[in-house]
Amino acid sequence: MGNSIVNTRDQRFVLYEQIGIDKLFTTDKYSGFSRDMVDMVLTEAEKFAVEMLLPAYDIADKQDPATFKDGKVHAPVCFQEPYRRYCEAGWIGPAVPVELGGQGLPMSVFAACLELFGAANYAFQMYPGLTLGAASMIATHGTPEQVQKYALKMFSGEWSGTMCLTEPGAGSDVGASRTSARKLPDGTYSITGTKCFISSGDHDLTRQIVHPVLARIEGDPPGTKGISIFIVPKYRVEADGSLGKANDVVASNIEHKMGIKGSATCTLNFGENGACTGELLGNEREGIKIMFQMMNEARFGTGMQGLDFASAAFEHAVQYAKERIQSKKIEDFTNPAAESVAIINHADIRRSLLWMKAHVEGMRAMNYFIAYCIDQEHCAATEEEKERAKGFVDLLTPICKAYCTDRGVEICSLGMDVFGGYGYCSEYPMEQYVRDVKIATIYEGTNYIQSLDFVGRKLGQNKGKNIMNLFGEITKIIQSAKSVEALSSYAVHLENAMNSTIALTMRLGQWAKSLDYIIPVMNARPLLMIVGDVVIGWKLFEAAIIAQEKLAALYARLGVNEAQGRALAKDNSEVAFYQGKLANARYFASNVLPTIDGRCACIGLTDKTPVEMAEESFSV
Ligand SMILES: Cc1cc2nc3c(=O)[nH]c(=O)nc-3n(C[C@H](O)[C@H](O)[C@H](O)COP(=O)(O)OP(=O)(O)OC[C@H]3O[C@@H](n4cnc5c(N)ncnc54)[C@H](O)[C@@H]3O)c2cc1C
Incomplete structure (x- = not known):
C-alpha cells in the first residue's frame, strides 16, 4: 500500500480472497509456489515499478522521447538503465516455462506485476512486452532450432x-x-x-x-x-x-x-x-492462425493498459481530492464564516471517485480472472475444466481489450476533471495519462474490430456454451447476493441487467439466422459494452459478498455491531477496505446496471438510420 499508481491491497484481495490462487499451489504445475513467494514477487515488482520505471515516465514524455536521428532510432536514454535492470532481474520471463529459461509463475500473478509496470511507465513496458509476446509465439510454433536461435535470447532480454x-x-x-x-x-x-x-x-x-x-x-x-x-x-x-x-x-x-x-x-x-x-x-x-497467439496475448496486454492508466489516474485523483481545498460544504453554503473544505467532501467529486473506483476494481478482478483462466488451461484436473477455462479466455479477451480501454479513457478524463485546471497542465500527470491511454482503444485491432469479433465469433463460439457458462457463473453470484441482507435489494439490478442481456443475445441469433446482419454489425460496440458492464457487475458483487463476510468477522472480533462498525472505517484500514467493496457493488448496481435495460431496448428498436441515410447528409 501507499504507492501513487496501484492499490496493492486490492491486488492481493483479488488474487487471494476473490480468485483464491492458493488453489493453484496444490496442482503439479504450480506446486513450487506459495503465498509467501507470490507476496515477495509482488513486493519486488512494486519496488521496481516505483523506483526504476516511474521516475522515467514523465521524462520520456517531455524531455527524452524516442527519436529518429541520422537514420537511426533511439529509445529514450532514460530507458537504458531500467531496461538493463529489468532484464537482469528476469522480469521478461517470470511466467515463461522453466525449460525456456523462465520461472513458471502463474499468469494471474504476472498480470498483477504487469499492472504495476504498466501503471508506472507503459511506454517502457511496450519494449519487453512485445518481446515476450514474439518470443512466446516462436516458442510455441517454431522448430527446436528456431526456439534455440531466437526465443531463448528474447526471453532473457538480450534480443x-x-x-x-x-x-x-x-x-x-x-x-x-x-x-x-x-x-x-x-x-x-x-x-x-x-x-x-x-x-x-x-x-x-x-x-x-x-x-x-x-x-x-x-x-x-x-x-x-x-x-x-x-x-x-x-x-x-x-x-x-x-x-x-x-x-x-x-x-x-x-x-x-x-x-x-x-x-x-x-x-x-x-x-x-x-x-x-x-x-x-x-x-x-x-x-x-499463428499470429493470433501473439495478438490474443497483446489484446489482453492492451486491456491491461486500460486498467493500468485507470488505476494510476484514480489513485492520483483520490489523493488530490483529499488535499485540494476548495468551496464550502453544501450545508454551509450560506454561512460566510464557514471554512472551505477538501474537495473530497463534495458530492459530485465523491460520485466521480466512486464511479472510477468501482470500474477500476471491477476491471482488475475481471482481468486477473482471465489470467487465472489461462493458468487453469494449463493445470486444471480435467479436460472439461480446461476447456471451460479456455472458453472464458476466448470470450472475455475482446471484452478485456475494448471495455477496459474505453473505460480507461473515460476514467483518465474524469480524473482530470477532479484535478480541475491543474489536471490540464503538464506539471501534474493527468494530462499525460489522458494522452497515453487513448491509443489503447485503437491499436491491437480497434475497439470496433474487437466488438465485431465478440459479436460475430465469440458469442456463438462452442455452440454458445461459453457465454452460457458465463451467465451460469453470474447467476450463482446473484443467488448468493440475494441471501446477503446488505446486498439483496441491489442484486435485483444485476439480475435484471443479465436477463435483458440474455434476451438481446437471443435476438442476435435470430437476426443472424434471418441474415439481417446490419443490427448486430452496427451495434457491436454498444453490445460489447453492455456485456462488459454485466461482467463488471458480477465481479463487484462477488467481491462484495466476500467483503460482507470479512466485515462480519472483523466486527465480531472488535466487539461492535454493524452500525458501530461503519464508524470504524476512519481508523481501521481493513474495515475501510471492505466497506469500499460494498460501496462498489451498491453504487454500480444503482447507477450503471439499470441503464442496461434501456441500452438493450435501444438496440431492440432496430433503428437503421445511420446506414440508411445518404452519405451526403452527414455533412454538406
Ligand atoms: C502508436 C501505435 C502503435 C502501433 N503498433 C503496432 C504494432 O506494433 N504492430 C502493428 O502491426 N501495428 C501497430 N499499430 C497499428 C494499429 O494496429 C492500427 O492503426 C489499427 O489496427 C487500425 O488500423 P488503421 O490505422 O489502418 O485504421 P483503419 O483500419 O483505416 O480504421 C479506421 C477506422 O475504420 C474502422 N473500420 C475499419 N474497418 C471497418 C469495418 N469493416 N467495419 C467498421 N469499421 C471499420 C476502424 O474501426 C477505425 O475506426 C500501431 C498503431 C499506433 C498508432
Missing part, C-alpha cells in the same frame, strides 16, 4: 521483438497485406514490403531485434488465408548464434504521436535492396 502486421493499405483489414515472400534455394524466404506503425520496430535498447512479419508467398491466394508468417531478424544470425551482417530491414522514420512518446513507433522497409531474408514460422499460409 527484443516486435509484431509486424500493419501496412499503409492494410490496417484493420490485415488480409489486404502486400508484403511478399519468395522462397530461396536454401529454404529461407526473400521478404519485400513496408510495415508501418511498428512499436519498438527499431531502437537501441538491444542490438538485435526479431520481427515476426506477415507476408504473402508469391502465388498464394488473396485475403487472410494466403498469409504466412516469417521470422525476420534485424541482423542475420551466424551458425554459432552471433550476429552477422544487417538484414536489409530499415527504419525510415518514427511517428510523432499524441502519447506514449517513449515508445518508438516505426515505419520499416523490408528488402529495399533485395537482401532481406526470413525464416518461415510454422507452415505456409498459417500466418494469421
Whole structure:
C-alpha cells in the first residue's frame, strides 16, 4: 500500500480472497509456489515499478522521447538503465516455462506485476512486452532450432521483438497485406514490403531485434488465408548464434504521436535492396492462425493498459481530492464564516471517485480472472475444466481489450476533471495519462474490430456454451447476493441487467439466422459494452459478498455491531477496505446496471438510420 499508481491491497484481495490462487499451489504445475513467494514477487515488482520505471515516465514524455536521428532510432536514454535492470532481474520471463529459461509463475500473478509496470511507465513496458509476446509465439510454433536461435535470447532480454502486421493499405483489414515472400534455394524466404506503425520496430535498447512479419508467398491466394508468417531478424544470425551482417530491414522514420512518446513507433522497409531474408514460422499460409497467439496475448496486454492508466489516474485523483481545498460544504453554503473544505467532501467529486473506483476494481478482478483462466488451461484436473477455462479466455479477451480501454479513457478524463485546471497542465500527470491511454482503444485491432469479433465469433463460439457458462457463473453470484441482507435489494439490478442481456443475445441469433446482419454489425460496440458492464457487475458483487463476510468477522472480533462498525472505517484500514467493496457493488448496481435495460431496448428498436441515410447528409 501507499504507492501513487496501484492499490496493492486490492491486488492481493483479488488474487487471494476473490480468485483464491492458493488453489493453484496444490496442482503439479504450480506446486513450487506459495503465498509467501507470490507476496515477495509482488513486493519486488512494486519496488521496481516505483523506483526504476516511474521516475522515467514523465521524462520520456517531455524531455527524452524516442527519436529518429541520422537514420537511426533511439529509445529514450532514460530507458537504458531500467531496461538493463529489468532484464537482469528476469522480469521478461517470470511466467515463461522453466525449460525456456523462465520461472513458471502463474499468469494471474504476472498480470498483477504487469499492472504495476504498466501503471508506472507503459511506454517502457511496450519494449519487453512485445518481446515476450514474439518470443512466446516462436516458442510455441517454431522448430527446436528456431526456439534455440531466437526465443531463448528474447526471453532473457538480450534480443527484443516486435509484431509486424500493419501496412499503409492494410490496417484493420490485415488480409489486404502486400508484403511478399519468395522462397530461396536454401529454404529461407526473400521478404519485400513496408510495415508501418511498428512499436519498438527499431531502437537501441538491444542490438538485435526479431520481427515476426506477415507476408504473402508469391502465388498464394488473396485475403487472410494466403498469409504466412516469417521470422525476420534485424541482423542475420551466424551458425554459432552471433550476429552477422544487417538484414536489409530499415527504419525510415518514427511517428510523432499524441502519447506514449517513449515508445518508438516505426515505419520499416523490408528488402529495399533485395537482401532481406526470413525464416518461415510454422507452415505456409498459417500466418494469421499463428499470429493470433501473439495478438490474443497483446489484446489482453492492451486491456491491461486500460486498467493500468485507470488505476494510476484514480489513485492520483483520490489523493488530490483529499488535499485540494476548495468551496464550502453544501450545508454551509450560506454561512460566510464557514471554512472551505477538501474537495473530497463534495458530492459530485465523491460520485466521480466512486464511479472510477468501482470500474477500476471491477476491471482488475475481471482481468486477473482471465489470467487465472489461462493458468487453469494449463493445470486444471480435467479436460472439461480446461476447456471451460479456455472458453472464458476466448470470450472475455475482446471484452478485456475494448471495455477496459474505453473505460480507461473515460476514467483518465474524469480524473482530470477532479484535478480541475491543474489536471490540464503538464506539471501534474493527468494530462499525460489522458494522452497515453487513448491509443489503447485503437491499436491491437480497434475497439470496433474487437466488438465485431465478440459479436460475430465469440458469442456463438462452442455452440454458445461459453457465454452460457458465463451467465451460469453470474447467476450463482446473484443467488448468493440475494441471501446477503446488505446486498439483496441491489442484486435485483444485476439480475435484471443479465436477463435483458440474455434476451438481446437471443435476438442476435435470430437476426443472424434471418441474415439481417446490419443490427448486430452496427451495434457491436454498444453490445460489447453492455456485456462488459454485466461482467463488471458480477465481479463487484462477488467481491462484495466476500467483503460482507470479512466485515462480519472483523466486527465480531472488535466487539461492535454493524452500525458501530461503519464508524470504524476512519481508523481501521481493513474495515475501510471492505466497506469500499460494498460501496462498489451498491453504487454500480444503482447507477450503471439499470441503464442496461434501456441500452438493450435501444438496440431492440432496430433503428437503421445511420446506414440508411445518404452519405451526403452527414455533412454538406
Ligand atoms: C502508436 C501505435 C502503435 C502501433 N503498433 C503496432 C504494432 O506494433 N504492430 C502493428 O502491426 N501495428 C501497430 N499499430 C497499428 C494499429 O494496429 C492500427 O492503426 C489499427 O489496427 C487500425 O488500423 P488503421 O490505422 O489502418 O485504421 P483503419 O483500419 O483505416 O480504421 C479506421 C477506422 O475504420 C474502422 N473500420 C475499419 N474497418 C471497418 C469495418 N469493416 N467495419 C467498421 N469499421 C471499420 C476502424 O474501426 C477505425 O475506426 C500501431 C498503431 C499506433 C498508432
